[in-house]
Amino acid sequence: AIQMTQSPSxxxxxxxxxxxxxxxxxxxxxxxxxxxxxxxxxxxxLLIYYASRLQAGVPSRFSGSGSGTxxxxxxxxxxxxxxxxxxxxxxxxxxxxxxxxxxxxxx
Amino acid sequence: xxxLVESGGGLVQPGGSLRLSCAASGFTFSTxxxxxxxxxxxxxxxxxxxxxxxGSEKFYVDSVKGRFTISRDNAKNSLYxxxxxxxxxxxxxxxxxxxxxxxxxxxxxxxxxxGAQVTVSS
Numbered sequence: 359a360i361q362m363t364q365s366p367s368x369x370x371x372x373x374x375x376x377x378x379x380x381x382x383x384x385x386x387x388x389x390x391x392x393x394x395x396x397x398x399x400x401x402x403x404l405l406i407y408y409a410s411r412l413q414a415g416v417p418s419r420f421s422g423s424g425s426g427t428x429x430x431x432x433x434x435x436x437x438x439x440x441x442x443x444x445x446x447x448x449x450x451x452x453x454x455x456x457x458x459x460x461x462x463x464x465x
Numbered sequence: 466x467x468x469l470v471e472s473g474g475g476l477v478q479p480g481g482s483l484r485l486s487c488a489a490s491g492f493t494f495s496t497x498x499x500x501x502x503x504x505x506x507x508x509x510x511x512x513x514x515x516x517x518x519x520g521s522e523k524f525y526v527d528s529v530k531g532r533f534t535i536s537r538d539n540a541k542n543s544l545y546x547x548x549x550x551x552x553x554x555x556x557x558x559x560x561x562x563x564x565x566x567x568x569x570x571x572x573x574x575x576x577x578x579x580g581a582q583v584t585v586s587s
Contacts, residue, residue, distance in 0.1 A: 359527075392573050401560055401580055402510065407573035445510060449564075449572055453526040454512040 360384050360448055364457035370465040377433040379460045381446035386426050390450035393422055393431045396443045396459075405444075406431065436462070467491040467576045469561050474581030481551050485581055487544040487561030492576075495519075495539035498564040500574060501546045503557035503583075511557075514546070515564065529555075551585045558582055 361384040371377050381391065389409040394402035404413045406422035409429055419434040433440055441464055446457040473485040487499070500515040514525045514535040523535050534547040544561050558580040565575040 389571070394574075396510075401562075401577035402574075403577075404573050404575050407567065407575075408571035411567070411571065413573065413575065447510075447512075447574070449574075452524045456510045456512070458509050 359453050360387060360451060360455050362446055362448055362455050362457040364444075364446060364460050366460060367458065368461040368463065370463055371436050372465045373436055373438055375436045377436050377440075377462060379431045379444050379462075381424075381429045381431070381457050383427045383429075383448055383450075387448045387450035389425050390448055391422075391424070391429050392447045392449065393420075394445045394447060395440075396445060402445065433462075467563070469563065469576055469578035471559060471561055471578040471581035474559065474583045476584045476586065477551055478587050479552060479585055481585070482547070482549045483551065483583060485546040485548065485559055485561075485583070487546075487578055489542045489544065489563075492563070494537075494542040498566075499535075499537060499544045500562045500564055501533075501535060501544075502560045502562060502574075502577075503555075504560070504580075505554070505557040508557075513559075516544070548583070551583075553585050556583060556585050 363382045391409045393406040396402045405420050410422045421432050423430045443459045443461050445459045468490045470488045477483050501513040504510050516523050516535045532550045536545045560580050562574040562577045
C-alpha cells in the first residue's frame with residue numbers, strides 16, 4: 359500500500375497567517391491527491407482535488423500544488439473557520455490511503 | 466441537493482454482524498462509484514471499500530477483506546456494507562462517500578454522509 363505522510367502534525371497560527379502543510383507519498387501518485395478538512399464530529403470536506411484543483415464553493419484562499427510524491431496545501435490568509443484538521447488522500451491505487459492529518463489550532 | 470444518509474449502526478458483540486445502509490438522494494446514484502470509509506476513535510481515516518456503478522467491480526482494504534461486503538441497489542438508491550466477524554478494532558464511525566469523476570482522469574470524494582457509529586464490545 360502507498361504510505362502517506364504529512365508535516366507538520368500540528369501547528370499553531372493566528373488569523374491572517376499564511377499556512378503551508380505538506381504531504382508526501384511513498385511512491386509516484388501523479389496528481390491523484392485530494393485535500394480534505396475535518397472538524398470534530400463531522401465528515402471530511404473536500405477542498406482540493408487532483409492536487410491543485412479547487413473544489414466548487416471552496417474559498418480561493420485554499421490552494422494546492424505538487425505532483426508525483428510531494429504535495430502542498432496552502433491557506434493564504436487563515437480565517438477563524440479554518441481551524442480544523444487537514445488530511446491528504448491518495449486515490450491513485452488501491453487501497454486508497456490517507457495521511458495522518460495536520461491539526462491547525464489557534465496560537 | 467445531494468444527500469447521503471447512513472443508518473444501521475449500533476452496539477454489537479465481538480464476532481457479531483451488522484449491516485450499514487447509505488441512502489442517496491439528489492443525484493443519479495447509478496452513475497457513480499460509491500465508497501465506505503471509517504474513523505476509529507482518536508484515529509485517522511481509513512478507506513474500506515468501493516463498488517462500481519453496476520456492482521460488477523468491488524475493491525477492499527486488506528483489514529476487512531473476507532469479513533465485509535459492499536453492495537448496492539440502484540433501484541433503491543442505496544449502498545450497503547455487510548460487516549461480519551466484527552472485532553473490537555472495527556469500532557469506528559463509518560462514512561459513505563460518492564466518487565466524482567471530473568474528466569481527464571481526475572476524481573474526488575465530493576459528498577460524504579454524516580457517519581454511523583459502530584461499537585463492537587461485549
